[in-house]
Amino acid sequence: MMQTILTVDDSRTMRDMLRMALAEAGFNVLQAVDGVDGLEVLQRSTPDVIVTDINMPKMDGFGLIEAVRKDNRYRKVPILVLTTESDAAKKQRAKEAGATGWIVKPFEPTKLIAAIRRVAA
């Protein structure tokens, strides 16, 4: 069955790139522009994997991850953090919030898809 990926990123460029890469790899793509929007999308659908940016207005990636993990319905949805930061402290913070894994920006489509496949059941 076709898997659905929700990408949350405030940059339209990044959203377009993600959509292109994911659609090419055969995923169904949902998109949100920030954490708040991401939670709204989650009200309507349950994606197989969430890929989220960290730096976003309204609600950042950490906030989104925490909110998703708090909701029992989405406790088991893998969340990948897509970030330009690669330092250990940031990763640790994402982990503490409940992130499943991370991808460093700018992403290579192959790495992104490999990472998604690694966490998607």
Added chain:
Amino acid sequence: MAAIRQTFFQECEEQLSEMEIGLLAMDEGSTDSETVNAVFRAVHSIKGGAGAFKLTQLVQFAHTFETALDFVRSGKLTPTPEMMKIMLRAADVLADLVEASRDGREINETSYETVAADIKSLTLVNGEEEVEEPIDFQPTVIDFGLPEISIEPASEEAGASSHEYRINFTPRPELYANANETALVLRELNRLGVMEAACDVSALPNLENIDSNGAYFSWSIRLTSERDIAEVREVFEFVEGEADLSIESDGQPEVSDADIAALLAMALGSSPAAEPMVTSESPADTHEPETAAAAAPASAEAPSALTPVGEAPKPDAKAAAIPSQTTIRVEFDRVDRLINLVGELVINQAMLSQRVIEANFAGSSSVVIGLEELEQLTREIQESVMAIRAQPVKPLFQRMSRIVREVADATGKEVRLKTDGEATEVDKTVVERLAEPLTHMIRNAVDHGIESPEARLAAGKPAEGVVRLTAAHRSGRIVIEISDDGAGINRHKVRASAVKKGLIAADAQLSDSDIDNLLFLPGFSTASTISNISGRGVGMDVVKRSIQALGGRISISSRPGQGSTFSMSLPLTLAVLDGMAVSVAGQTLVVPLTAIVETLKPKSADIHALGAEGRVMAIRDTFVPLIDVGTQLGFRDTATQPESSVAILVETGGGARNALLVDSIQDQRQVVIKSLEANYGTVAGIAAATILGDGRVALILDVDALVAGSFEESLSGELRYGTGG
């Protein structure tokens, strides 16, 4: 990819604008985290996108800038006015870099290196370079033309030496809490080679003691694979710190790098209750006992048993969802087409009205009432459609703050731009065409208007001058004002200069306002020394002309010692025009209202011949050239009699006054402009066309061209019309 690239640059524009707003707010003293964050995010996003497109120069600079902003964000730096100056300059450089990247240009190194160095110096704490996070992402060009990727091991790589790995893997509860799955890790591992895994369930407590959020299994894995240890470790990348892990390669215990060790130490330290490593081989294979499967958090069924709890967070999530104003992006062409169609609708409705009038229906008849409703509706649709293309003047105003900074820097003045009414909306084409005249006037205001800091202090004013830019809607038009608190127009100097240039007679009687308006005369330049800033070959006459070309008016007022104000009144859109419909030789023509000064009924005594064919008309105490529109446009061969005509006194962009002779005036109306160039071709003397209520095409006069053509003709005595004046 080209489309995404385009999106990227569009987005950069938006980010740059956000950044500028934020930086200006910071400059005004607001250092709340949301402002700083917004600026940081903007720069960060530009960097992110630039990385994907391998725009190295842009990435480097954005990174430096971002680092400084991060310092502000984390409180390591407190912005000072000096620092904000550097930041604003960095913002300008970033904008230049974006533009250069878009056009595929390199930017002049020195221009940004100084700024880059300044920015960098902000992050030097006590002269020591802060350990800067390396730019860890190598710009990667994204190639979407890749074939399907394969994560299967390249088993055909025969001859590659195979390794035997012994892996002990004990997940901790966090692993499951973060939606990682042991099963998935094992699946990935299995793809690397031949794997045997044993699950140790000895830590599993009795059923009644099981915590559904606990982790009770540990795994002993033997993997035979040709892959190196790095690839094996990569499988565990996401579960680092969430599990106890040891990987032994070919009997050699793994030498974990400091990074991992530190992480592990951190993780171990944070959970002292971590179970000891259990490595005892279990006779069972990787198949989980059924009882464990039901209780283990790894099971997908477990959460569903907890649904009542699961409902609780829902309202929270709802509450956090701030309703955002949604927008859609539409291609400009589509909007244009819609505007054209609405224009047709307006014309059609006018035609219908005319027919109804001709058919002599009673005023109270249902047809007339219905028509009135249609008229109302049409007007509303037209307004709504125009509003689609309307946009706030904010981006335009923002660009001006950069101009102010540049000119102030170049002239050694201290100037602050204050803006007001940035949300005022006006048609996109008007905004676009306003940029140049506005830039020129802002430059003038700083260069000529504002005095040097010393002169200001001497005059009892603060050293820092203020240029104020405001926009407001006033009776269906937009009024934009540029005022400065400088010295005001030096009328004595202006007058002397105008006399010297032969623009006015030495003994001319001029009011203050007349003198101020001399600035708009072609060939006038106030600066006694032409500076390289405003002296770009563009005078206020050109500004006035471009404003008039937009259907606008400009005026000036000045008070010595207190500054000057330039005020512009412009139409909200270029799609419709206020005009006066006139009849000439049986044709209906439209004269733009903005060009009209007054209308007169000439007497034959007022008309005097000049040269072979030229005529002038006496209006009060001056003579103005008389243009017979009928002969000028070739509607008739012989000049019409002034006594049976109407003269319309018009003023051109250059300030020249002329009288247009027409047969009669019909009325004043708003007309929908139809481009003549696009539909037919350029015709000298005609600006555009419109369609009248009766379906006929009426031409809209281009007063400037008409006057220019007529002037040459009467001087040379030969037909020069049509050379495109």
